Amino acid sequence: MTAYWLMKSEPDECSIDDALGAPQATVPWTGVRNYQARNFMRDAMQVGDGVLFYHSSCPEPGIAGIARVASDVYPDPTQFDPKSPYFDPKSSPDKPRWLLRDVKAEKKTRLLSLAELRDTPALADMVVLQRGSRLSITPVSAEHWRLITQELLNG
DNA sequence: GCCAACGTTGGC
DNA sequence: GCCAACGTTGGC
Secondary structure (H helix, E strand, C coil): CCCCCEEEHHHHHHHHHHHCHHEEEEEEECCCHHHHHHHHHHCCCCCCEEEEECCCCCCCEEEEEEECCCCCCCCCCHCCCCCCCCCCCCCCCCCCCCEEEEEEEEEEEEEEHHHHHHHHHHHCCHHHCCCCCCEECCCECCHHHHHHHHHHHHC
């Protein structure tokens, strides 16, 4: 059964344009250093799941495009790179702590801003909108996915 | 740069 | 296992 996700990326690091410009429009979702978000990728995601590509920590935070989970889970190579800001000295290649999946960008959309998301009563239950929510990967219900993609693709 | 909210660490 | 201190996220 297809599931849906919202995945945050800082556009300074990897914007929807960057992802679309990558080979096969596919990027490894590096840098997740939160166990709950990691576990979503490891245990709950499946290839083909829908992804709302969200721009965070930027002047205009919000959903910027549609993407899809494009690979099985595998170790995040940045955890082993001492020069990477995501380096984790407590991790090792034979016992990797951090995992990722590849994400394939499908379409850049208009920016559906965080303010607009918050102004939409039908989306009030979205995990990402909950008070104090900081997770960089959150599940999205089928109904919320339908509403948002309909608005972005047809609206 | 501020700060609320949450996660992680480490001493006990 | 508790919990205070500290670190991080991310909108504003």
